Amino acid sequence: MQSIERAAAVLRLLAGGAGRLSLGEIARSLDLAKGTTHGILQTLRKVGFVEQDRVSGHYQLGAAMLRLGTGYLDVNELRSRSINWADPLASRSGEAVRIGTVLEGQVLVVHHVFRPDDTFQTLDVGSLLPMHATALGKSLLAYGATPPTSLDRFTSRTIGTQRELAAALRVVRECGWSADIEELTPGEASIAAPIRAYGGLVVGAIGISGHVERLCDSRYQPRPPLVANVRDAARAVSRDLGAARR
Amino acid sequence: MTERYVVAIDQGTTSTRCIVIDRRGQLVSLAQQEHKQYYPKPGWVEHDAAEIWRNVERLGPEALRRAGATIDQVAAVGIANQRETTVLWDRATGTPIGHAVVWQDTRTDTMIGQLDAKPGAEGVRHRSALPLATYFSGPRLRWMLDHHPGLQERAERGEVLFGTMETWLIWNLTGGLHVTDVTNASRTLLLDVHTLDWSAESLEFFGVPRAMLPEVRPSVGVFGTATAAFPGVRIGAALGDQQAALFGQTCFAPGEAKCTYGTGSFLLLNTGSELVRSTHGLLSTVAYQIKGEPAAYALEGSIAITGSLVQWFRDQLELIASAPEIETLARTVTDNGGCYIVPAFSGLYAPYWRSEARGVIVGLTSYITKGHLARAVLEASAWQTREVVDAMNADSGLALKTLRVDGGMTADNLLMQYIADVLDVPVVRPLAAETVSLGAAYGAGLAVGYWPDLEGLRQNWHRAAQWLPSMEKARRETEYGNWQRAVSRTFDWIQA
Numbered sequence: 001m002q003s004i005e006r007a008a009a010v011l012r013l014l015a016g017g018a019g020r021l022s023l024g025e026i027a028r029s030l031d032l033a034k035g036t037t038h039g040i041l042q043t044l045r046k047v048g049f050v051e052q053d054r055v056s057g058h059y060q061l062g063a064a065m066l067r068l069g070t071g072y073l074d075v076n077e078l079r080s081r082s083i084n085w086a087d088p089l090a091s092r093s094g095e096a097v098r099i100g101t102v103l104e105g106q107v108l109v110v111h112h113v114f115r116p117d118d119t120f121q122t123l124d125v126g127s128l129l130p131m132h133a134t135a136l137g138k139s140l141l142a143y144g145a146t147p148p149t150s151l152d153r154f155t156s157r158t159i160g161t162q163r164e165l166a167a168a169l170r171v172v173r174e175c176g177w178s179a180d181i182e183e184l185t186p187g188e189a190s191i192a193a194p195i196r197a198y199g200g201l202v203v204g205a206i207g208i209s210g211h212v213e214r215l216c217d218s219r220y221q222p223r224p225p226l227v228a229n230v231r232d233a234a235r236a237v238s239r240d241l242g243a244a245r246r
Numbered sequence: 247m248t249e250r251y252v253v254a255i256d257q258g259t260t261s262t263r264c265i266v267i268d269r270r271g272q273l274v275s276l277a278q279q280e281h282k283q284y285y286p287k288p289g290w291v292e293h294d295a296a297e298i299w300r301n302v303e304r305l306g307p308e309a310l311r312r313a314g315a316t317i318d319q320v321a322a323v324g325i326a327n328q329r330e331t332t333v334l335w336d337r338a339t340g341t342p343i344g345h346a347v348v349w350q351d352t353r354t355d356t357m358i359g360q361l362d363a364k365p366g367a368e369g370v371r372h373r374s375a376l377p378l379a380t381y382f383s384g385p386r387l388r389w390m391l392d393h394h395p396g397l398q399e400r401a402e403r404g405e406v407l408f409g410t411m412e413t414w415l416i417w418n419l420t421g422g423l424h425v426t427d428v429t430n431a432s433r434t435l436l437l438d439v440h441t442l443d444w445s446a447e448s449l450e451f452f453g454v455p456r457a458m459l460p461e462v463r464p465s466v467g468v469f470g471t472a473t474a475a476f477p478g479v480r481i482g483a484a485l486g487d488q489q490a491a492l493f494g495q496t497c498f499a500p501g502e503a504k505c506t507y508g509t510g511s512f513l514l515l516n517t518g519s520e521l522v523r524s525t526h527g528l529l530s531t532v533a534y535q536i537k538g539e540p541a542a543y544a545l546e547g548s549i550a551i552t553g554s555l556v557q558w559f560r561d562q563l564e565l566i567a568s569a570p571e572i573e574t575l576a577r578t579v580t581d582n583g584g585c586y587i588v589p590a591f592s593g594l595y596a597p598y599w600r601s602e603a604r605g606v607i608v609g610l611t612s613y614i615t616k617g618h619l620a621r622a623v624l625e626a627s628a629w630q631t632r633e634v635v636d637a638m639n640a641d642s643g644l645a646l647k648t649l650r651v652d653g654g655m656t657a658d659n660l661l662m663q664y665i666a667d668v669l670d671v672p673v674v675r676p677l678a679a680e681t682v683s684l685g686a687a688y689g690a691g692l693a694v695g696y697w698p699d700l701e702g703l704r705q706n707w708h709r710a711a712q713w714l715p716s717m718e719k720a721r722r723e724t725e726y727g728n729w730q731r732a733v734s735r736t737f738d739w740i741q742a
Contacts, residue, residue: 080570080657087677088272116708
């Protein structure tokens with residue numbers, strides 16, 4: 001893990017220095033070969049931690065470093081990058097699609113595609129959903145989001161205790177997808193899967209929602225073809241965001 | 247049964263995409279590559295046509311690989327292309343002569359002034375149904391013939407060929423078929439829009455030898471079979487990108503309109519088999535022609551700078567790191583703070599057609615932040631749409647009821663809401679934002695019988711999002727007045 005140590009040293013150097021540094025200056029300061037330094041800088045540039053001046057070629061800390069901790073992927077960028085895959089999901093599943101990300105302990109809807117039946121529907125981009133009672137929220141919780149302290153009850157099926165929630169999230173991690181069956185609204189269900197960026201980092205979730213009879217089979221379980229549609233869409237968006245194929 | 251697909255090549259201004267589309271009109275896979283923009287002088291924009299062809303050659307197989315499909319699963323290939331960009335190449339070697347001159351390029355500005363005063367200009371305008379403007383490819387072709395020594399003579403001998411991007415791509419795909427489609431041809435100033443063939447008088451006016459021009463074909467109908475990139479696959483359609491988007495939005499009936507928000511934005515209204523001549527600064531253009539049928543025409547309002555204003559904000563001002571962040575920045579404030587940006591970077595298009603206009607930022611005070619500027623950037627796209635819609639309503643005598651939108655900027659909810667607000671009509675996005683590619687795919691699929699008819703295509707159209715107007719009338723009118731005053735500040739900046 002020497003390369004991580006070196007990357008950390010490069011970042012500290014750039015953070016401590018005044019202004020931009022050249023490749024040569026960075027290599028000399030850290031007593032590293034230029035080739036090694038260049039490799040580290042290129043990787044850091046790819047993830048946005050370092051930026052290179054277009055004219056001088058000098059390096060400085062990237063904008064992503066400043067936003068560490070506030071969620072590194074702009075929500076409008078997430079929508080823009082996933083819009084092409086949300087449409088086919090709506091078409092194939094016949095259901096409404098939403099993409100969500102975490103905002104202050106809730107799911108922020110960043111993109112919404114209508115159920116493709118041309119009935120009147122209203123865009124709910126910008127609205128907030130509870131984490132523990134939606135498939136989107138469970139996918140986000142299962143991969144690192146902080147669970148809510150109070151678990152509000154919406155229906156008789158809403159997860160009511162932290163213990164139950166932890167068990168449900170273990171299942172999500174095992175399966176790689178999540179569902180809510182009449183846990184937020186009676187008669188409604190949802191299915192979701194995580195969206196990953198580079199390094200496997202979960203940055204959002206994509207899912208479908210609709211009538212429980214359409215989403216679930218006779219055994220009250222999410223229909224496997226719909227689950228496959230959701231997971232395919234999540235993988236396609238993840239691939240575009242730079243996550244490795246898995 | 248093995249699934250079959252249609253592939254669309256969307257050769258755009260900033261990038262080339264190959265897209266695999268299924269029977270429902272849904273995206274299966276996409277491969278995309280940007281190409282280099284050359285800005286040798288202010289107002290000049292060029293592309294390397296050879297680079298663009300290399301991209302198509304690489305992206306085609308890549309898109310199929312991502313779809314997990316093989317070449318024999320491809321029913322047809324369709325092309326949608328940036329329009330009016332002018333390519334010249336050597337017939338014998340296939341090598342481009344200089345860079346392609348791009349539609350945004352204004353180098354023919356002075357020449358247009360001279361041509362406009364020349365006898366016969368009125369005839370050119372009448373036959374092409376277009377104004378004489380730097381926008382179209384004919385004057386660019388004239389410029390290239392004038393500025394490459396010996397080229398005119400070589401062109402007369404048929405050694406040098408002219409084409410817009412679809413012509414260049416089909417030439418390379420088929421190994422030497424020299425054809426164009428009616429929509430692209432209708433943007434040259436050289437076509438007679440009624441006969442749908444090159445006009446001998448217009449060719450003489452521009453001094454363009456007929457020997458260098460491609461054969462004009464219907465937009466939808468088999469052009470030939472590819473030997474490169476998609477060997478063995480039939481090329482079923484070619485349309486200018488905006489006409490492709492109209493086709494992809496299934497605006498097949500007179501009165502149906504769409505606006506595509508990309509680098510520039512383009513509002514097209516289907517006027518049916520009748521050519522409507524605008525008296526409000528819009529263009530009359532060929533919408534599409536299906537082989538064996540009469541052509542459908544359209545009225546078009548072109549806005550030169552919309553998405554490219556966001557790119558300028560990102561690349562030149564460096565106030566955002568990626569284009570979608572413009573919305574994030576704009577949402578840091580609740581209004582424009584009194585600031586307006588009119589992006590007349592290469593003059594103003596519809597409905598003004600002022601090539602001497604240049605951009606302005608007005609209303610600057612010490613109160614203005616980058617958030618206000620971001621708002622002004624987005625609002626500029628909305629107000630420019632409003633001006634075009636007003637002109638279209640006046641020309642057609644009908645009031646637009648809804649606007650069908652597509653293109654990358656439809657991901658920007660703030661912009662879409664603002665457009666609904668300033669137009670005071672619902673704005674609707676279909677379930678496939680990639681309508682340019684979809685139109686090319688639809689045309690190609692129709693040509694080879696992959697889809698049965700236009701009605702079959704209509705059934706693929708579904709509403710994916712809708713923004714309803716919510717701005718008060720008084721505010722809309724005040725803002726529109728401010729915008730129009732800002733526009734008037736751009737006039738007469740470049741002095742002859």
